Amino acid sequence: MAEPHRTLAPPERRVAEVRGTRRLGAYDLITARDPVGPPDPRPGQFYMLAAGDGWGGGAGERPFLPRAFSHAAARPHPGGGAELDFLLEDVGPGTHRLGEMGAGEALMLLGPLGAGFRPPVHGTRPLLVGGGVGVAPLLCLHRELGADDQVLLGFRSGAHAAAAELFGDGARVVTEDGSAGSMGLVTEPLAAELDGDPAATVFSCGPPAMLEAVRALCAQRGVECQLALESGMACGFGACFGCVVETVAGYERVCVDGPVFAGSQLARVV
Amino acid sequence: MELCGVELGGPVLNASGTFDAIAARRVFGDALLERFPFDAFVSKTVTLAPRQGNPPPRLWETPAGMINSIGLPNKGMDGFLAQDLPELTQLGVPLIVSVMGFTHDELAALVEGVGAREEVAMLELNVSCPNVESGVLVGADPAETAAAVGAVRGRTTKPLVVKLSPSSIDPAAVAVAAQEAGADALSLINTLKGMALHPQTRRPWLGGETGGASGPAVRAVALEQVTAVAGRTTIPIVGMGGIASGQDAADFLAAGAEVVAVGTESFRDPGAGRRIAAELAALGATGRVRTPQAVR
Numbered sequence: 001m002a003e004p005h006r007t008l009a010p011p012e013r014r015v016a017e018v019r020g021t022r023r024l025g026a027y028d029l030i031t032a033r034d035p036v037g038p039p040d041p042r043p044g045q046f047y048m049l050a051a052g053d054g055w056g057g058g059a060g061e062r063p064f065l066p067r068a069f070s071h072a073a074a075r076p077h078p079g080g081g082a083e084l085d086f087l088l089e090d091v092g093p094g095t096h097r098l099g100e101m102g103a104g105e106a107l108m109l110l111g112p113l114g115a116g117f118r119p120p121v122h123g124t125r126p127l128l129v130g131g132g133v134g135v136a137p138l139l140c141l142h143r144e145l146g147a148d149d150q151v152l153l154g155f156r157s158g159a160h161a162a163a164a165e166l167f168g169d170g171a172r173v174v175t176e177d178g179s180a181g182s183m184g185l186v187t188e189p190l191a192a193e194l195d196g197d198p199a200a201t202v203f204s205c206g207p208p209a210m211l212e213a214v215r216a217l218c219a220q221r222g223v224e225c226q227l228a229l230e231s232g233m234a235c236g237f238g239a240c241f242g243c244v245v246e247t248v249a250g251y252e253r254v255c256v257d258g259p260v261f262a263g264s265q266l267a268r269v270v
Numbered sequence: 271m272e273l274c275g276v277e278l279g280g281p282v283l284n285a286s287g288t289f290d291a292i293a294a295r296r297v298f299g300d301a302l303l304e305r306f307p308f309d310a311f312v313s314k315t316v317t318l319a320p321r322q323g324n325p326p327p328r329l330w331e332t333p334a335g336m337i338n339s340i341g342l343p344n345k346g347m348d349g350f351l352a353q354d355l356p357e358l359t360q361l362g363v364p365l366i367v368s369v370m371g372f373t374h375d376e377l378a379a380l381v382e383g384v385g386a387r388e389e390v391a392m393l394e395l396n397v398s399c400p401n402v403e404s405g406v407l408v409g410a411d412p413a414e415t416a417a418a419v420g421a422v423r424g425r426t427t428k429p430l431v432v433k434l435s436p437s438s439i440d441p442a443a444v445a446v447a448a449q450e451a452g453a454d455a456l457s458l459i460n461t462l463k464g465m466a467l468h469p470q471t472r473r474p475w476l477g478g479e480t481g482g483a484s485g486p487a488v489r490a491v492a493l494e495q496v497t498a499v500a501g502r503t504t505i506p507i508v509g510m511g512g513i514a515s516g517q518d519a520a521d522f523l524a525a526g527a528e529v530v531a532v533g534t535e536s537f538r539d540p541g542a543g544r545r546i547a548a549e550l551a552a553l554g555a556t557g558r559v560r561t562p563q564a565v566r
Contacts, residue, residue, distance in 0.1 A: 002299070003296070006297070008297065008299040008301070009297055009298055011294070011298035011301050011305055011307075011540050011541055012305070012307075012539060012540060012544070012545075013538065013539035013540070013541060013542075050538070056333075062331055062332075062333060064331050064332070064334055064335060064336065064485065064538075065336060065537065065538065066538060108539075113297055114297075231326075232327065233329070234336060234534075234537040235537035235538075235540070237293065237294055237298070237540055238290045238292075238293025238294060238296070238297065239288055239290050239294065239536060239537060239540070240288070240329070240338065240340070240537050241290075241314075241323065241328065241340045241343055242326075242327075242328040242329035242338060242340065243326075243328075244323070244326055244328065244343075245326070246326075250322055251322055251323060253293070256293045256296060256297060
C-alpha cells in the first residue's frame, strides 16, 4: 500500500498551534506546531490549512474551504509531531486570514497530502527552479539534497525575492524588474544551464506560465522534469474531483495523483 | 440499527460523490479503515459507459458552501465492478452503489449488473439527469421518476434508494411517486443548481457553466424538503444537505430522516462523519415517529 514519495496522513483534521509569523518581504512565513502528524512529510507534499477562528463569517462570508500549501520546512518535534513552516502570499480571503494569524492561534490542519518529488535520475544533477511563492516546496527539497543541487529562483520584484534568503547563499535570483539579482525570467538561466550540461533532473514549482516554459525547455532537450502543480481544491484527498488537470492519460487529480507530475505526463501546463 | 433490512453500526453515511474511499486509503493508509468515518459507504455515481467528467474549473467557493461541476467522472460499470468494488469491500461497512442511466435500458442494465454482486448491499438511483428523449429532468417530475423506478424495480431484489432532486416544484410528490413505483428508501437532498461568474470577465466560471450548490448554505432548504417528504411517505429517508454537526444531524432525524449523510463537511475534514456521529450520540437524539398524512 505504501508509496515511497507519499508520507501517510492521519485521517482527520487536527488543531495545530501557530508558533509565529515572520514577514518576508511580500510574503509571510508561518510556523505551526502539528501535534500528531508525521515528522517526515516528503518535499512537494502539502497540507490543507484553515484558521480555527474567523474562517468565514466576515466580509463576503468567505473563506469556507481550507487552502492547500506545500510545507517549506518540517522539523520533527521532540514532544511528538512536527513543526511546519508555510510560505503565504495574501491573494484572497483565505490567505489573508492565514497571514494575519498570531502565536497561540489555532490552525486547522490536514496532511501531509499528495505525492512529493521523486529522486533525481541516476547520474544527473538536481536543478531546482522556483517562482514566487512556489519556492516553498523547493526549500525542503534543497535541504534534503544538500550541496549537490543548483537553485534558480524567479520573482516579480525585490520585495518578493526576500523569500530567497531562506535558501542562504545557495540560490541564483532573477527578478522581472531587476530590483534584486539579475533582470529577466528564471527560465533564461535554466536554458543556459541545460545547454551547458543537459545531464540534469529539473524540479520546479511556480506559476503556470513558468511551469509550462520549464516543461517545454526540458522536453526540447530531453531532460526529465518534475513539476509541482497548484489547483483550487475543496478537500485535498481525492474526494471532490475538483482539482483535475489534463494529462496525457486524461484528467488526473492534482491532490492525489500529484501535485508533483513528471513533465512527460503533461501535454502542457495551463 | 438497520436501514431496509441492512444492518448498520450507526446512522451516519456519506453523500454520494463526496468521499473516494480508494483515494483516501492511498492518503491515510490503513488508519482510514481503523477509523472509517461512515456506517455505510455510498459510492460515487456509476454510469454504464466510462466518463471523463467536465472540463475544469470544477469548483467555486460560496458563502458557507461551494458549487461543484464535476460531471460524474467514473470508470463505467465494468471498470467499477472489476477494479473498485473489490477495494470497497475491504472497508468493512455495507456498500451502497449509486447508479445513473441516461435511458431506462441503461438504468436497467446498471441495476441488474451492480445488483447481482453480493458485495453490494443496496443501490441508489441518481435521477438528477435529463431523460434524453423528453428532455425533462427525471428527478424533477413524479411521472418520469416513477417510470425510471418502475423500469428497474424487477431487475434486483436489493433495496433501491431513490436520490431525490431538490429541483422540483413539489419534491414530496416525486417522493410519493418513487415509493409507489417500488422504492425502498429515499435520499435527499441532492445539490441545488447554481452558477458563479468569473470576477473579471463575468463569464461562467465553471467549465460546465452550471453546477450544484452544497454545504451549510443549503441546509435550511434540505431540512424543509426532508420534513415535507417525511410527511407524505412511509419508507425510510436518508437526510442530507449541509450537515456539519451533531446538532444539524439531530435536526434531520427530528424532521423524519432514519439516517443522515455527510457531504461537503467531509471535504473540510475527512473525519467529519465520525465527529458528527459522536456529537449526535452525546445528544442522545432519536428520530421522531412519522405519522404520514394519507398518501396523496
